[in-house]
Amino acid sequence: MPGIDLNYFIRQANKLTEKIEQRKQELAEETVEVKTGDGRVTVVANCVQEIRSIKIDPALIDPSDPSMLEDLITAAVNAALASSREHMQRELGKISGGVKIPGIT
Secondary structure, eight states: OTTOOHHHHHHHHHHHHHHHHHHHHHHTTOEEEEEETTTTEEEEEETTSOEEEEEEOGGGOOTTOHHHHHHHHHHHHHHHHHHHHHHHHHHHHHHHTTOOOTTTO
C-alpha cells in the first residue's frame, strides 16, 4: 500500500519491546509487601513474582496448630504474588499505553 512505511512500524515495535524488557528488569528489583494475620505474617515479593522474604511473628508458632500458620503463610504468599502481578501489569501498561501485547506485557 502506498504511503505506509512498514519498516517504521517494525522499528517502533522494536523500541517498545526494548522499553518493556528494560522495565521488566527494573521491576525485578522492586518489591511489594503483604501482611496477614493482623500483620504477624509478612511476605515480600519482587515484581517478577519471586518471594524475597517471609517473616513470622514467633507468637504465631504453635506446635499444636500448624495448620493455622500454614494458612496464614499461604494467604500472604498468594496475596503478595497477586499484588506483584498487578504492579507489574500497571507499570508495563504505562509503557504500552494499556495495550496488551501477547508474550510481552
